[in-house]
Amino acid sequence: MGNQSNKSMAEKSWSPQPADAQEKQLLEIADQVLERAKANGATAAEVSLGHGKGMSVNVRNGEVETVEYNRDKSLGITVYFDHRSGSSNTTDYADAALKSCVDAACNIARYTEEDEFNGLADPELLATKIPDLDLYYPWQLEMDEAIDLATRCEQSALDQDSRITNTEGGSLSSHDGADLYANSHGFRGLSRSSRHSISCSVIAGEGDGMQRDYWYDSCRDQSEMRTPESVGKETAQRTVRRLGARKAATGTYPVIYEPMVAASLLSHLVSAISGSSLYRRASFLLDSKGEKLFRDSIRIHEQPLLKKAPGSASFDNEGVATKPRDIVSGGVLNDYVLSSYSARKLGTQTTGNAGGVHNLTIDPTEDIGLDDMIKSMGTGLVVSELIGFGINNVTGDYSRGAFGFWVENGEIAYPVQEFTIAGNLRDMFMGIEVVGSDFDIRRSTRAGSILVGEMTVAGA
Amino acid sequence: MSDILQLAQQSLWQPTGLIEQDINNTLGKIMTPGIDYADLYFQYSRHESWALDEGTVKSGSFGIDQGVGVRAVAGEKTGFAYSDEITGNALLDAASAARSIAANSGDQGAVAVRNDRKIAPLYSSANPMESLKDEDKVALLRQIEQVARKADSRVVQVMVSLAAAHDTIMIARSDGLLAGDIRPLVRMNVSVIAEENGRREQGSSGGGGRYTMEYFVEQNRAEEYAHEAVRQALVNLEAQDAPAGEMTVVLGPGWPGILLHEAIGHGLEGDFNRKGTSAFSGQIGQKVASSQCTVVDDGTIANRRGSLTIDDEGEAAKNTVLIENGILKGYMQDQTNARLMGMEPTGNGRRESYGHLPMPRMTNTYMLAGEHDPQEIISSVDNGLYAVNFGGGQVDITSGKFVFSASEAYVVKNGKITHPVKGATLIGNGPDVLTRVSMVGNDLELDTGVGVCGKEGQSVPVGVGQPTMRIDGLTVGGVSV
Numbered sequence: 001m002g003n004q005s006n007k008s009m010a011e012k013s014w015s016p017q018p019a020d021a022q023e024k025q026l027l028e029i030a031d032q033v034l035e036r037a038k039a040n041g042a043t044a045a046e047v048s049l050g051h052g053k054g055m056s057v058n059v060r061n062g063e064v065e066t067v068e069y070n071r072d073k074s075l076g077i078t079v080y081f082d083h084r085s086g087s088s089n090t091t092d093y094a095d096a097a098l099k100s101c102v103d104a105a106c107n108i109a110r111y112t113e114e115d116e117f118n119g120l121a122d123p124e125l126l127a128t129k130i131p132d133l134d135l136y137y138p139w140q141l142e143m144d145e146a147i148d149l150a151t152r153c154e155q156s157a158l159d160q161d162s163r164i165t166n167t168e169g170g171s172l173s174s175h176d177g178a179d180l181y182a183n184s185h186g187f188r189g190l191s192r193s194s195r196h197s198i199s200c201s202v203i204a205g206e207g208d209g210m211q212r213d214y215w216y217d218s219c220r221d222q223s224e225m226r227t228p229e230s231v232g233k234e235t236a237q238r239t240v241r242r243l244g245a246r247k248a249a250t251g252t253y254p255v256i257y258e259p260m261v262a263a264s265l266l267s268h269l270v271s272a273i274s275g276s277s278l279y280r281r282a283s284f285l286l287d288s289k290g291e292k293l294f295r296d297s298i299r300i301h302e303q304p305l306l307k308k309a310p311g312s313a314s315f316d317n318e319g320v321a322t323k324p325r326d327i328v329s330g331g332v333l334n335d336y337v338l339s340s341y342s343a344r345k346l347g348t349q350t351t352g353n354a355g356g357v358h359n360l361t362i363d364p365t366e367d368i369g370l371d372d373m374i375k376s377m378g379t380g381l382v383v384s385e386l387i388g389f390g391i392n393n394v395t396g397d398y399s400r401g402a403f404g405f406w407v408e409n410g411e412i413a414y415p416v417q418e419f420t421i422a423g424n425l426r427d428m429f430m431g432i433e434v435v436g437s438d439f440d441i442r443r444s445t446r447a448g449s450i451l452v453g454e455m456t457v458a459g460a
Numbered sequence: 461m462s463d464i465l466q467l468a469q470q471s472l473w474q475p476t477g478l479i480e481q482d483i484n485n486t487l488g489k490i491m492t493p494g495i496d497y498a499d500l501y502f503q504y505s506r507h508e509s510w511a512l513d514e515g516t517v518k519s520g521s522f523g524i525d526q527g528v529g530v531r532a533v534a535g536e537k538t539g540f541a542y543s544d545e546i547t548g549n550a551l552l553d554a555a556s557a558a559r560s561i562a563a564n565s566g567d568q569g570a571v572a573v574r575n576d577r578k579i580a581p582l583y584s585s586a587n588p589m590e591s592l593k594d595e596d597k598v599a600l601l602r603q604i605e606q607v608a609r610k611a612d613s614r615v616v617q618v619m620v621s622l623a624a625a626h627d628t629i630m631i632a633r634s635d636g637l638l639a640g641d642i643r644p645l646v647r648m649n650v651s652v653i654a655e656e657n658g659r660r661e662q663g664s665s666g667g668g669g670r671y672t673m674e675y676f677v678e679q680n681r682a683e684e685y686a687h688e689a690v691r692q693a694l695v696n697l698e699a700q701d702a703p704a705g706e707m708t709v710v711l712g713p714g715w716p717g718i719l720l721h722e723a724i725g726h727g728l729e730g731d732f733n734r735k736g737t738s739a740f741s742g743q744i745g746q747k748v749a750s751s752q753c754t755v756v757d758d759g760t761i762a763n764r765r766g767s768l769t770i771d772d773e774g775e776a777a778k779n780t781v782l783i784e785n786g787i788l789k790g791y792m793q794d795q796t797n798a799r800l801m802g803m804e805p806t807g808n809g810r811r812e813s814y815g816h817l818p819m820p821r822m823t824n825t826y827m828l829a830g831e832h833d834p835q836e837i838i839s840s841v842d843n844g845l846y847a848v849n850f851g852g853g854q855v856d857i858t859s860g861k862f863v864f865s866a867s868e869a870y871v872v873k874n875g876k877i878t879h880p881v882k883g884a885t886l887i888g889n890g891p892d893v894l895t896r897v898s899m900v901g902n903d904l905e906l907d908t909g910v911g912v913c914g915k916e917g918q919s920v921p922v923g924v925g926q927p928t929m930r931i932d933g934l935t936v937g938g939v940s941v
């Protein structure tokens with residue numbers, strides 16, 4: 001499309017109310033819902049609600065492909081009748097809908113069974129201060145501007161290399177909103193946040209030699225977003241480097257995970273040490289608190305209060321104050337990842353992780369980037385992308401499809417594909433020899449490149 | 461007017477007093493010169509779930525989602541907006557946002573929606589949440605837990621879940637089509653952990669479809685899920701390390717059809733082929749599989765999880781031949797991609813909800829039966845893997861590389877099934893994996909009704925199926941070199 005005549009036409013009907021009026025509405029609804037739960041006989045209740053708005057555009061071959069406007073709201077309530085609970089959710093904030101939402105949750109609680117561990121977080125653990133973590137930068141983005149940025153991003157990828165043959169386009173999206181968590185202890189925690197992303201995906205090569213890759217940036221504050229041109233250029237480089245891929249050879253080799261995929265190793269750790277896996281005894285890391293799972297040089301910690309970061313929060317999903325903490329230090333697992341419920345089941349205290357971990361970070365073991373890590377590895381594989389879900393949380397068995405590069409004499413020899421990397425996560429954790437300083441800060445799990453000493457590669 | 465459409469109107473329009481004139485007016489406002497097509501998608505969806513864990517039915521939840529999505533299409537451009545309020549004003553707001561993809565000029569179009577089609581529904585419109593009393597749902601979960609625990613003393617953990625959804629939709633299109641559908645969906649899942657000598661392994665099973673919850677009680681299906689989950693966990697207690705490398709692989713019937721979904725299905729969706737980004741682009745009429753292979757996408761099977769009386773753009777579901785005797789025959793299409801490619805829609809236009817744009821998506825994708833006895837297929841293998849159960853899979857559309865992860869597999873030696881091996885991911889190349897199919901069994905089975913497909917952030921229920929199949933050469937991603 002041309003950039004004519006559509007300028008800000010959407011502003012009229014889709015402009016938001018001032019933020020404080022909307023937030024006042026969230027607080028009023030929360031009070032109303034909690035009061036109704038109490039009137040229905042609930043001994044405790046909690047409610048999460050929020051609203052958000054945004055837009056996204058996708059441009060392909062220089063032409064607009066899609067323009068989407070989002071406007072969402074949602075509310076979820078959990079009620080407790082002593083130790084029985086029920087939950088319900090709705091997207092409708094009309095009085096009648098809110099009433100029937102609360103009633104539905106109360107009705108369900110009549111049929112669920114007593115569970116002594118059920119209930120709100122202990123009042124003394126709730127956050128008392130809610131610091132501004134600098135997460136809210138709404139962008140008064142007009143459609144023309146969004147289209148222009150996405151177009152420039154795609155165009156710079158297409159211009160970068162003559163081997164680029166096709167494109168899935170350039171995209172820009174921007175969202176912001178507010179969320180409220182409230183409970184019958186009187187806790188009210190409001191947080192506003194924004195998220196802006198730019199991305200590009202192109203195809204290089206032809207026929208059965210085609211390869212696709214992508215690149216993106218994502219941030220709270222659009223003034224910190226990388227330029228469309230740099231994202232486009234990186235997309236093109238990542239795509240053409242995959243051309244001429246061969247099947248990797250079967251064998252056992254050291255493997256380097258690039259930062260984009262290295263974070264997945266931390267996610268597997270979190271799922272194995274999270275309360276619900278532990279109390280169900282569905283983890284390969286049962287009773288591992290205090291155990292040495294990694295080498296001495298490994299530290300993994302949470303940084304919930306980082307300003308402007310993607311995973312920042314001053315309280316968790318049940319209002320419990322978050323705090324920076326070391327989960328692994330000196331290679332030893334210090335603590336689990338727990339909510340109030342799973343902590344009670346395990347006879348301990350919540351770690352402020354209802355809803356997950358916050359900016360989980362693995363510290364570099366030395367000041368080293370990918371290139372130097374490849375040099376020091378000598379022979380082995382670099383993995384740039386993983387596909388599939390071959391992870392068994394009960395046994396730690398790991399087997400995933402991969403794309404990457406074969407390394408010989410400390411240099412990338414050629415791209416590889418159609419192979420798997422496999423091992424057991426316990427061995428892989430202990431096998432982490434080097435963690436790089438080339439952090440990927442766009443994600444709420446932060447890791448640089450990671451070298452695992454030995455894994456099984458299955459290919460040709 | 462069909463009964464279903466009448467029921468849908470009662471749920472979607474009546475509460476806020478919307479009438480046909482509002483719909484015509486909204487579509488007319490969008491259809492100014494420069495806009496080729498527009499549609500409105502109304503949805504009222506209720507869902508419920510119950511879960512048993514650690515011997516207690518400790519959680520249950522209920523939810524309602526409703527809203528309307530408005531789409532305007534001009535050439536290859538699509539504008540989209542939605543609202544969670546189904547009112548005349550919300551419709552007009554969303555309409556003006558959606559149509560902003562084209563210059564704002566010219567007169568309003570005239571649209572008069574009507575329904576003059578009669579399509580027989582593939583499932584009942586009854587609300588599955590009302591098919592069992594709440595206390596009976598809880599009792600069923602407890603009963604199934606007991607069945608699993610009693611099946612073997614090594615069972616140490618049982619989780620059972622029961623979920624139901626009742627989805628009412630209406631589509632109003634600028635070409636005048638007005639259509640509605642009421643879709644039930646139920647699902648039950650049992651997963652267990654068995655422990656022996658300090659080793660723990662899991663097994664899981666489940667099923668469902670477009671039924672009421674009585675489906676699980678009938679024919680003791682729920683109990684079957686419990687026995688099956690326990691059986692798998694016990695098999696895995698004996699499993700040894702899986703081999704690594706390329707070998708002959710025999711896939712069992714039913715759910716292993718996830719191979720077709722990943723290796724073939726996604727690559728044959730119209731959007732990727734219109735853009736030329738699929739490894740199958742431009743290959744219609746080419747031989748992409750052994751001549752024993754015929755693969756279809758069939759949304760017309762009564763009560764199946766992936767079936768749809770009409771798709772989310774109002775097209776009647778179809779049985780589309782994708783590969784016939786090894787030759788690539790066709791793609792799966794939605795309205796937009798069919799129009800841009802000069803093809804017919806195939807009833808594959810689907811969306812997760814009113815808040816998402818439709819795309820070409822699979823329904824039930826399966827391979828037709830061949831001639832071989834399954835036992836004959838296993839006997840033919842000197843050294844290979846026999847894989848009968850799988851977890852999830854994924855594909856890279858452009859390079860064609862796909863994976864799917866076995867959760868129950870055995871080593872085959874000299875035509876005999878020997879010991880079980882631990883789960884391993886299998887990896888292959890979509891455009892050539894089916895050319896290596898050397899034997900197709902006569903035992904076609906569809907899966908039990910548990911599939912969820914994700915694409916561009918949207919999830920939809922799907923089905924798969926296949927007969928036993930021998931593939932001469934697929935890479936098995938075990939640890940044992």
Ligand SMILES: [Zn+2]
Pocket residue numbers: 721726912913914915
């Ligand atoms: Zn899929």
